[in-house]
Amino acid sequence: MSGVHVTTTINGDAVEFVCQPGEVLLDVLRDRVGLTGAKEGCGTGDCGACSVTVDDRLVCACLVLGAEVEGRTVTTVEGMASGGKLHALQSKFIEHAALQCGICTPGFLVSAKALLDRNPDPSETQIRYALAGNLCRCTGYDKIVRAVQAAAKELAVDATKAAKKSAKKAVKKSA
């Protein structure tokens, strides 16, 4: 069986790989690209431990073929922090003890980011339903939901600050 050559963008970097036609994105990421942050908990799309985004759409990497990401943009947990600065979700997960064993954490972070990107101010119920595709066996979800709430709050403060700053700049410019 001959491989498929794929050109794609992963966490902002141009990446090329060759994979088998039947090989799932999760195996490509883990075994060919060397990004082991996404985990296989089930291989059937039930646990969400392999959550990544493809062109900003949240997917289970175990249900997407590697060949399908040709020309697309893939983001994994490894792409969440910018340089030395953690994403608010990452720092709130640590601060709120939202992980115990941590195997589900990458999936939760990617899913929670996808939620906050489209709904910056979710209710508790919206958070719980948005994360219902991610299984955690350690925490009972309590501290995870609290961490997402805290991150949403922090991101809202950051957004307000940024808006004020740019408004100030605009005022200065117009003056």
Next chain:
Amino acid sequence: MTTDPSFTNQTFKIIGTRVPRPDGLDKVTGRARYGADASAAGQLVGLILRSPHAHAQIKKIDISKAEKLPGVKAIITSDDLPDLVKGKRDMLDILENCMARGRALYDGHAVAAVAAIDAETARQALKLIKVEYKVLPHVTDVDEAMQDNAPVVQSWVRTTGNPESNKPTNVCQVSQFGHGDIEAGFAEADVIIERSYKTEQTHQGYIEPHACLASVGPDGQGELWVTTQGHYTFRTQCAQLLGMDIAKLKVTSSEIGGGFGGKTHVWMEPIALALSRKANRPVKLVLTREEVFRGTGPTCSTSIDVKIGAKRDGRITGALAVLRYQDGAFPGIWGMLGGMTAWACYDLPNVKAIAYDVLVNRPKVAAYRAPSAPMAAFAVESTMDLVAHQIGMDPVDFRLLNAAKEGTRASYGPTYGPIGIRATLEAVKNHPQMKAKLGPNQGRGMACGFWFNFGGQTCATINIGVDGTVNVSVGTVDVGGSRASLSLIAAEELGVSYESVKCTIADTASLGHNDTTEGSRGTFSSGMAIIFAARNAVNELRARAAKTWDIPVEEVEWKDGQACAIGMQHNNLEPLSLAKIAAKSPRTGGPIAGHNETVADGAGVSFASHICDVEVDPETGATKVLRYTVIQDAGKAIHPDYVEGQFQGAAAQGIGWALNEEYVYGKDGRLQNPGFLDYRIPVCSDLPFIDTKILEIPNPGHPYGIRGVGETSIVPPLAAIGNAVSNAVGVRMNHVPMSPPRILKAIKAQRAAG
């Protein structure tokens, strides 16, 4: 979320603070390496062929075609795993569970394994292995397995305990616990309630499947990277099963993606090592979720009868439980543990538990968080509610009246020291949830739970760097934040900052034997070893200060992280900090370290009481948990966040067990739901916030008063929810899980009965 420290008389500087965990950054960035995240140059992919039959004789395994497939490097069957542990039946059981020896004993039992250059080749090779089976009669239900005409799972098994038996049977052990005169107790009672209960089999459900990377060379040396709760135990078991020298097998525990008891003994690790040895290449073996369900874990299904007799004033006069636990296809002690824990919450004059361990054609049962206690608690605590109702007493008052206390002779033998059961019940009584109003179709329940705490063999090493930072090496694995707790303990004891301590889980070559991280022992026992190791390091630090000052060591004391000279003649000497002494260490005698190797005695028992409010939809039978509170005695909460996390996680597992989770076997003895879609564990939208209250009743057996906290809170939920659902629907629920069909059936039966 509250902590009541009023029972504690110790004061701490940093113990009890909510510091960030040291492995947090790695775990939120995807950098942390779990079982399946390691690779080696030239590694092969290992896969396992499993029996599709519940019980079958393996007449022939033909590997000739598979062997010829290009890319296949090794195939093994039980022929490659000879019995090297002659006479040690428990070890042979583990080996036979890893790979069937002549007979497949359950659906999913491994029969052969292959190592190939890639997954696709390995999959093809599995298809080319031809196994000839002769299907045998099977039994999967615990009550059926105890009948005289039941198929016998293991022909060598005889009943031990009382009564002993010399004929082949599925009852491998009968255990009895208790004291007093049970018949006299029942004769004295004004009210007697007798009920039967069933609980179904559940899996630990850790999100990380079993995974390992094995490498063995022809020189007999090997390495194993593995997700495990006990890498030292894995080393011993693998070495003994494969005829290797223990010292020549180095086992490194990866980050562990959950275990809950399911990663306490070997499953496929000896297979990976045997494949590697045969192929002379590293082999990576990762189980699929289906394999995890069919071939690992789970806990027992049970059938339990409970009889309680009480006076009108609420005093229990007699208590009897008959417990039948299935251990899967190999003998275990799970029924025995159920018998020991059943009545442990109460102070009873006449009490008895008779427990049966029974074999069936299901996977070998493994520990699952407070193993065996939740089922016994379901039966006992449900009956407790019925008795309270019958005599018209509040269920909490009824339990308080009969609760065990310091000096109570436990039903399983020992006499209790200071314990927390009454304190948890008082806290339940005073909790606002108990007074909150309930709506239509809603019900409230509460229940108590007990679990032991294990100590065991433990080592710790503390190495102090020349910059005054501290390395702590331990041999218990970090399942839920223990590196943070253990760093806090080292920092507290040495008087240094939390940030200056780095805690590492040592591999088997770097530290002496440590027992498996089970029985809620991680923080308890490694914490104890660290305290003693730190005290040894402090003695050395004092000696170095004495040497620097040229005074006798007896005149140096350790205070707040520094050496202070005592006595009038030394009062002009500036105290020497740990960092200052460490900086001078190359010239005062070399590296400064402290070690401790111990059997951590003094484990204390732990109790929890839970409150649960539910709403049951009478049309669908679906139950929603509206509010849930966990109250548990922690001894001393080293890191309250992770203590709360244990309470909440245990409660959530219990909720899943109570309402949904269940192994479903077909008539053919095959597991019908080996995946997370059909075996549904609680998801985020199923649960409310889980409130917690930490009580701190110090364990006198530990220098800091620590009790294990990890397991106890999975014990009450089955019963707490059972009581809540029963109160909501007006029918006593006696079968777990209380899934919608079971609840509907119970409601309909009640209606039909009028």
